[in-house]
Amino acid sequence: MFSLSEPWFLTARILAATVGGYLLSMVICLLLLMLTGVDGRDARMLTGMVFFVSYLVIVVILFSVSTHRRAILLALASNSALWTLWYFMGGQL
Amino acid sequence: MKGGFRKSMTWLHTWSSLVVIWVLFAIFLTGTLSFFRAEITHWMTPEHHISARAESPVLMATSYLQSVAPFGESWQISLPDSRSPVLGVNWLAEGEERQRRRGARAVIDPVSGTAIEDARETAGGNFLYRFHFELYGIPRSVGRWIVGIASMLMFIAIISGVIIHRKIFADFFSFRPGKKTASWVDAHVLGSVLALPFHIMITFTGLFLLAGTLLFWQGGNERGGQQGQNANRGHASEEQREERAQAEKPSSQREIVSLNMNAIYLEAESLLGQPISDITISKPMTHEAEVTFRGSEKSSLSHFRGGTPEVTYNVKGELIKENFPAGAEGPIATTYGVLRSLHEGHFADVLTRWLLFFSGVLGTVMVGSGALLWSQKRERQQVGKPGYEVVSALNLAGIAGLFVALGAYFWANRLVPAGIDGRADWEIIIFFCSWLACILHSVLLRQRHGWLLQLAAAGLMFLLLPALDALTSPVGLVAATTAGDWVRLSFDFVSLLTAAGLWAAAYFVLSKGRKSRARRNSVSNKKGKV
Numbered sequence: 001m002f003s004l005s006e007p008w009f010l011t012a013r014i015l016a017a018t019v020g021g022y023l024l025s026m027v028i029c030l031l032l033l034m035l036t037g038v039d040g041r042d043a044r045m046l047t048g049m050v051f052f053v054s055y056l057v058i059v060v061i062l063f064s065v066s067t068h069r070r071a072i073l074l075a076l077a078s079n080s081a082l083w084t085l086w087y088f089m090g091g092q093l
Numbered sequence: 094m095k096g097g098f099r100k101s102m103t104w105l106h107t108w109s110s111l112v113v114i115w116v117l118f119a120i121f122l123t124g125t126l127s128f129f130r131a132e133i134t135h136w137m138t139p140e141h142h143i144s145a146r147a148e149s150p151v152l153m154a155t156s157y158l159q160s161v162a163p164f165g166e167s168w169q170i171s172l173p174d175s176r177s178p179v180l181g182v183n184w185l186a187e188g189e190e191r192q193r194r195r196g197a198r199a200v201i202d203p204v205s206g207t208a209i210e211d212a213r214e215t216a217g218g219n220f221l222y223r224f225h226f227e228l229y230g231i232p233r234s235v236g237r238w239i240v241g242i243a244s245m246l247m248f249i250a251i252i253s254g255v256i257i258h259r260k261i262f263a264d265f266f267s268f269r270p271g272k273k274t275a276s277w278v279d280a281h282v283l284g285s286v287l288a289l290p291f292h293i294m295i296t297f298t299g300l301f302l303l304a305g306t307l308l309f310w311q312g313g314n315e316r317g318g319q320q321g322q323n324a325n326r327g328h329a330s331e332e333q334r335e336e337r338a339q340a341e342k343p344s345s346q347r348e349i350v351s352l353n354m355n356a357i358y359l360e361a362e363s364l365l366g367q368p369i370s371d372i373t374i375s376k377p378m379t380h381e382a383e384v385t386f387r388g389s390e391k392s393s394l395s396h397f398r399g400g401t402p403e404v405t406y407n408v409k410g411e412l413i414k415e416n417f418p419a420g421a422e423g424p425i426a427t428t429y430g431v432l433r434s435l436h437e438g439h440f441a442d443v444l445t446r447w448l449l450f451f452s453g454v455l456g457t458v459m460v461g462s463g464a465l466l467w468s469q470k471r472e473r474q475q476v477g478k479p480g481y482e483v484v485s486a487l488n489l490a491g492i493a494g495l496f497v498a499l500g501a502y503f504w505a506n507r508l509v510p511a512g513i514d515g516r517a518d519w520e521i522i523i524f525f526c527s528w529l530a531c532i533l534h535s536v537l538l539r540q541r542h543g544w545l546l547q548l549a550a551a552g553l554m555f556l557l558l559p560a561l562d563a564l565t566s567p568v569g570l571v572a573a574t575t576a577g578d579w580v581r582l583s584f585d586f587v588s589l590l591t592a593a594g595l596w597a598a599a600y601f602v603l604s605k606g607r608k609s610r611a612r613r614n615s616v617s618n619k620k621g622k623v
Contacts, residue, residue, distance in 0.1 A: 026310060038425070045429040047311050048304030052248065052297060059249055060256070063105045064098050093310060 009068035017062040020075035025055040027082040034089055102253045107467065110250035111484070113243040114464045115491030120240060121460050122495060124225035124295075125453025127218065128438050128446055129584075131176040134217030136584040137506045139566035140209050142573065144179040144200050151354050151372065154182050157201055157208070162186050163378055167196075170372040174389070175443050178580055213511040216520045220502075226303065229521070237306040244303065248296045250463075254285060277466040284458035291452035292459065298436035354384070357406045361386035364404050364415070382408045464488050486535040493547035494531030496595060500554030501527035503588075507565040544602045552595035559585035 029047045033039070038046055065071040110117070126133065135141060154170040162168065166185040173180055180203065185196040199208035223229070227236035285292065300307070362369050365388040373385045385405040405414035434440045438449050468485050475481035505523035509516055531547055562585055563570045573581055 026308075029308075029311075042423065042425045044304070044311055045425050047308060048301045049425075049428065049432070051304070051308055052245065052300045055245065056248055056252060060102070060105070060253065063101050063253075 006068065009072075013062070013068045013071050016072045016075035017059050020079055021055055021058040021062060024058050024075070024079050024082065025051050027079070027086050028054050030091055030093075031082065031086055031089070034086070034091060099257055099259075102256045106250050106253040106257055109246045109253065110460075110463055111467055113246050114460060114467075115487050116239065116243045117247050118457065118460045118464065118491050119495055120225050120243060121453065121457045122499075123221040124299075125450060125457060127222040127225055128441075128450045128453060130218030130222045132218070132580045132584060133221065134215065134219065135177050135179065135580050136562070137215040137217045137503070138212055139507070139562075139568075140212035140511075141179045141200050142566045142568040142578060142581060143202050143204065144173075144209060148203070150180045150201075150203075151358055153201055153203060153206055154180055155354060155374075157199070157206055158182055158184055158374075159378065161199075161208075162197075165377060166375070168374040168377050169196075170374075172368075172370060172372070174368065174370060176580065178578055211511065213506075214516045215506055216517040220517075220521055220524075226299070229525075234306060237303055241300065241303040241307040244296055244300050245307075247460075248293075248300060251285075251289075251292055251296060255289070258282070274466070274469050277462055277469050281459060281462040281466050284455045284462055288452040288455040291449070292456050294435055295453070295456065298432045301432055302436055353410055357384060357410050358386065360410075360412075361404050361406070364412075365402055367402075370401075380408055383413070385414075461492050464492065486532075486539055489539050489543050489547060490528070490532040490535040493544060493551060494528055494535060496551035496591075497531050497547055497554070498524050498528035500551050500558070503558055504554055504561065507561050542606075545599055545606070548595050548599035548602065552592045552599060555588045555595060556592035558588040558592075 029051050032050060033043050033047065036046075062071045062075055065074060150172055151170065155168075158165070158168045158170075162184040164187045166187060169183040171179075171181040171183075180201045181198065182201060183196045183198045200212065201207070202209050220229075226240050227233045228239060229236070231239075304311075358369065358372075365386065367388040369386045370389045371387050373387075374382060375385075376382045383405055385403050387401045387403045402417045403415070404412060407413050438446060441449060464484075465488060468481070468488055471481055502520055502524040505520045509519045509523070513519065534547065535543060559570065562581070566573075566581075568576070568578070570582070570585070
């Protein structure tokens with residue numbers, strides 16, 4: 001499936017899906033909490049329910065994109081966009 | 094990825110599961126056994142087998158407590174139920190402060206009405222339960238991280254597995270025995286599809302329960318928000334303790350007052366609308382005595398740790414207090430409660446528990462057959478290569494070796510002397526030593542009938558477990574049947590079923606070996622003729 005010349009790209013794609021996917025799911029949860037106004041114990045429970053489903057969907061999408069380069073760019077672009085949005089909405093960890 | 098969507102998903106399915114498949118197999122197998130944690134602990138405490146099914150447990154327990162702590166501060170009676178048929182009592186002696194959690198404890202022998210002495214210390218079902226979500230011998234948080242990552246990979250593998258099957262239900266009805274790779278694919282699909290909703294549910298809810306560890310950035314807590322609830326509960330129970338301490342100040346005068354326990358027991362049971370699981374009597378045998386009856390804590394799917402429904406009577410048999418905890422507040426908390434209950438199976442009656450157990454068995458088959466499928470597909474091209482050999486050795490040690498270790502764990506429970514120090518630890522040490530021996534055997538000698546030997550050894554241990562049980566328990570199997578100790582007998586029955594499965598697998602390996610030898614011989618004969 002992969003030619004020998006692309007192991008680095010493959011590694012980068014796996015990292016984009018795992019680490020990038022984790023960060024993307026994290027910011028999606030943070031934005032969701034911000035928009036719904038849920039906090040405290042309910043916020044932790046809601047995050048637990050939403051995070052893993054969104055992580056799964058992101059990983060599947062990032063592995064379904066046709067090339068490594070596009071998948072890596074997609075992970076970077078979506079993370080940048082959503083973290084920026086979160087920051088300008090007044091987000092704090 | 095190049096090669097299209099389905100190929101990409103096939104790659105994702107294969108590698109996301111293979112990386113951690115042996116950890117997943119151990120998690121699935123021990124987690125499946127954890128549905129019967131209390132039952133396994135009962136089997137592993139043979140001294141308690143004699144306690145099965147007392148005829149009037151409440152009267153027996155109260156008369157025992159009258160003899161050991163007539164003027165105790167409080168008594169507590171844990172009644173037998175469908176999961177643990179033993180009658181247990183706890184008490185605080187007169188003037189004794191609540192230093193220990195539940196005071197002195199005893200299990201009652203229903204024949205003599207006295208306490209069963211010298212019951213063995215055992216790791217029981219609790220070891221398997223804790224192992225399935227935090228492993229063993231490493232820091233808990235590290236164990237939870239490993240299990241959490243493995244579960245996430247499993248979640249990805251399940252969903253990508255559904256995506257790659259164009260005809261998932263048509264594939265489910267096809268079984269092609271004797272077709273090598275195709276047979277393994279069919280076995281894998283059968284295990285996966287038959288209980289697919291269970292696999293998705295148990296993996297997702299497992300992740301959800303580990304959210305406190307995996308989602309460390311949310312100002313987390315262990316096991317998804319439990320800490321907050323415990324803090325609230327701790328606060329409430331502190332208040333209750335103070336209240337109780339006030340109520341339990343030594344009375345100026347104590348005189349023996351008997352209670353009509355049978356009558357109030359029946360009334361309490363009808364009021365609670367469910368079987369009573371335990372009874373607490375404060376200031377027993379005095380005019381100030383109060384009897385609190387508690388129902389089963391988690392009999393419904395939507396419970397939310399709101400406490401146990403309970404009713405309290407005074408010494409005259411009048412109802413003085415009732416507490417029916419409200420359900421969860423709000424949709425998020427309700428959903429949380431349902432997801433949590435689904436994973437832990439506390440809500441399940443006997444039949445549902447068995448269904449959960451067999452779904453777990455199918456999940457174990459799915460993971461095991463997936464691991465073997467990987468090797469089977471690559472046998473011709475990659476045999477002898479380091480990657481293939483490592484996977485083959487881990488397959489053998491991770492699947493057959495784990496069954497050997499489990500068998501050794503149950504045998505150790507009966508053969509390690511009952512009175513030695515750290516006995517529970519010895520059971521665990523034997524479990525891991527057996528597993529280590531299987532790993533070494535897999536690495537060094539797997540080519541020499543490795544699967545056959547390990548499967549046969551595990552099969553033999555499970556086959557003989559009922560015999561060992563009969564020989565080492567104070568109650569024989571016939572007497573257990575008469576007494577209706579189905580918890581213990583079910584364990585023995587499942588041991589026999591497991592032995593049958595292991596021996597069938599060993600027979601399959603043996604016949605496969607014979608066929609390949611015959612094929613090799615016929616090929617070499619033909620070459621000789623040419």
